[in-house]
Amino acid sequence: MRIATWNVNSITARLPRLLAWLESSGTDVLCLQEAKVAEAQFPTEQLADLGYEAAVHATGRWNGVAVLSRVGLADVVKGLPGDPGYDGAQEPRAVSATCGGVRVWSVYVPNGREVDHAHYTYKLQWFEALTAAVAQDAAGSRPFAVLGDYNVAPTDEDVFDVAAFEGLTHVTPAEREALAALRGTGLTDVVPRPLKYDRPYTYWDYRQLAFPKNRGMRIDLVYGNASFAKAAKDAYVDREERKGKGASDHAPVVVDLDV
Numbered sequence: 001m002r003i004a005t006w007n008v009n010s011i012t013a014r015l016p017r018l019l020a021w022l023e024s025s026g027t028d029v030l031c032l033q034e035a036k037v038a039e040a041q042f043p044t045e046q047l048a049d050l051g052y053e054a055a056v057h058a059t060g061r062w063n064g065v066a067v068l069s070r071v072g073l074a075d076v077v078k079g080l081p082g083d084p085g086y087d088g089a090q091e092p093r094a095v096s097a098t099c100g101g102v103r104v105w106s107v108y109v110p111n112g113r114e115v116d117h118a119h120y121t122y123k124l125q126w127f128e129a130l131t132a133a134v135a136q137d138a139a140g141s142r143p144f145a146v147l148g149d150y151n152v153a154p155t156d157e158d159v160f161d162v163a164a165f166e167g168l169t170h171v172t173p174a175e176r177e178a179l180a181a182l183r184g185t186g187l188t189d190v191v192p193r194p195l196k197y198d199r200p201y202t203y204w205d206y207r208q209l210a211f212p213k214n215r216g217m218r219i220d221l222v223y224g225n226a227s228f229a230k231a232a233k234d235a236y237v238d239r240e241e242r243k244g245k246g247a248s249d250h251a252p253v254v255v256d257l258d259v
Contacts, residue, residue, distance in 0.1 A: 001028045001029065001071065001100055001102065001256075001257045001259050002025070002026055002027050002028050002029075002254060002255070002256050002257075003027070003028065003029040003030075003031075003099075003102065003104065003145070003147070003222075003254075003255050003257060004025070004027045004029070004030050004031070004147075004238075004252045004253060004254040004255065005030070005031040005032075005033070005106065005147035005148055005149075005220055005221075005222060005252065005253050006018075006030060006031070006032055006033070006220075006241075006248070006250060006251075006252040006253070007032075007033040007034045007108070007148075007149040007203075007220060007248060007249075007250035008032055008033070008034060008035070008248050008250075009034050009036075009248040009249055009250065010034065010035070010036040010037075011032070011035045011036065011037055011042065011043065011064075011066075012036065012037055012041075013246065014246070014248055015043055015046065016246075017241070017246060017247070017248075019046060019047075019050065021238075021241055021252070022047075022050055022052065022068075023050060025238070025252075025254070027254065028069065028070055028071045028099070028100065029067065029068065029069045029070075029071065029099045029100070029102070029104060030052075030067070030068040030069075030252075031065075031066075031067055031104055031105075031106030031107075031147040031148055032065065032066040032067070032068060032106060033064075033065050033106060033107070033108040033148050033149045034062070034063065034064060034108060034149070035056070035058045035063075035064030035065065035066055036058075036060070036061070036062060036063075036064055037058055037060055037064060038058060038059055038060030039056045039057075039058050039059075041060065042054065042056045042058060042066065044056075047068060050070075051070040052068045052069060052070050053068070053069050053070070053072075053073040054066055054067070054068050054069075054073075055067045055069075055073055055076040055078070055095050055097045056095070057078040057079060057092040057094070057095040058092050059091075059092050061091075063091045063092050063093055063108055064092050064108075065092060065093060065094060065095045065106045065107065065108050065148070066095060066106060067095055067096070067097045067099065067104060067106050069097065069099040069100070071099050071100030072098070072099055072100050073097050073098075073099055074097065074098045074099075075096075075097060075098045075103075076095065076096070076097045077095070077096045077097075078092070078094075078095050079092070079094060079095075080093065080094040080107075080126070080129050080130060080133055081129070081132075081133050082129040082132055082133060083126070083129055084122060084125040084126060084128075084129060085122075086110070086118075086119065086122045087118075091110075093107060093108045093109070093110070093126070094106070094107045094108075094130070094133075100259070101142070101143065101259060102142075102143045102144070102145070102228070102257070102259060103137055103142055103143070103144040103145075104144070104145055104146075104147060105134065105145070105146040105147065105148070106147060106148050107130065107146055107147070107148035107149075107150070108148055108149050109123065109126060109127065109130075109148070109149065109150045109151045109152065110122055110123040110126050110151065111123070111151050111169065112151060112169035112170070112175070113169065114168075114169065115167065115168070115169060115172060120169060123151070123169075123175070123178075124174055124175070124178055127175075127178035127179075127181070127182065128178070128181075130146070130182065131178075131181050131182045131184075131185060134146055134182070134185060134187075135185040135186075137225070138185035138186040138187050138225045139185065139186045139225070140225065140227075141227055142227060143224070143225070143227040143228040143231055143257065143259055144224065144225045144227070144228055145187075145190070145222055145223060145224035145225070145228045145255075146182070146187065146222075146223045146224075147221070147222045147223075147253075148220065148221070149203075149219060149220050149250065150179070150219055150220070150221045151169075151170060151219055152170055152171075152175045152176065152178070152179055152219060153165075153170055153171050153217050153218055153219055154176065154179055154189060154218070154221070155176075156171070157199065158199070158201075158217060158218035158219075159171060159216075159217045159218075160199075160201070160214065160215040160216055160217070161215070170217065170219065182223060183223065186225050186226065187223040187224060187225055188223065188224055188225070188226070188228075188229040189221060189222075189223060190222040190223070190224050190228070190229060190232050190235050190255055191235065192222070192235035192236045192237045192253050192254070192255070193234075193235065193236045193237075194236070194237055194239065195236060195237060195238070195239045195240065196239055197214050199216070199218065200218055200236075200237045200253075201214065201216025201217055201218050201237070201251075202216070202217070202218050202219060202220035202237055202250055202251050202253055203216060203217045203218075203219050203220065203249060203250045203251075204216040204217075204242060204249060205249060206249050211242055211243075220250055220251075220253050221253075222235065222253060222255055224255075228257070231257040231258050231259050232255050232256070232257055233256050233257065233258050234255070234256040235253070235254065235255045235256070236253075236254055237251050237252070237253055237254075238251055238252040238253075238254055239251050
């Protein structure tokens with residue numbers, strides 16, 4: 001089974017590339033983030049033409065997540081139990097489903113904005129809720145993974161220059177401690193191999209020629225339980241999909257499982 005995660009940064013803007021990539025990559029399950037459409041506008045029919053069912057949790061603003069599967073889609077749960085919400089509202093940042101015997105969550109962790117911003121506090125609270133929500137599945141024997149845009153670089157090596165992030169979000173001790181707590185439920189960081197250069201970055205800013213200069217970050221992560229990690233035979237960042245006109249600022253992370 002081939003499972004991937006991809007922040008498409010608007011499924012409307014990325015739809016032709018998404019459909020072409022699904023056809024060429026042989027992906028069975030895709031966890032998708034930042035759909036930026038309401039559920040009613042999600043391209044369900046176009047995906048169905050390729051054989052994919054879709055579990056979608058989206059409201060049409062800046063968030064929105066989905067699980068696409070051509071190997072079955074069951075036990076769909078929209079939203080995060082215990083979601084702390086932000087500014088009086090819960091945001092569509094998590095959806096889970098069982099696909100071909102593998103349980104997956106697609107998550108879009110809050111950005112945090114600035115360390116002294118209320119959104120940063122919300123980010124840490126959201127991590128706490130996620131950790132509590134996945135603990136039972138993480139400790140189970142069924143293959144299970146939480147995939148998505150975590151908006152945190154796990155280590156200093158996961159950013160092009162840690163000095164450039166001094167005082168900024170995505171690299172703070174509190175955010176990394178939140179990741180460690182999530183792994184503490186029984187999850188392993190399934191680190192992909194890069195297709196170019198020495199670090200498997202997954203995100204490059206659109207500005208300042210970040211992609212050609214490889215000024216990237218590894219913030220799109222696959223955290224799998226013991227069964228998932230054991231079944232993983234390969235993992236890589238499809239850096240090619242970040243190239244060219246109309247690309248997302250994130251590349252897909254692909255994991256091949258023997259299940």
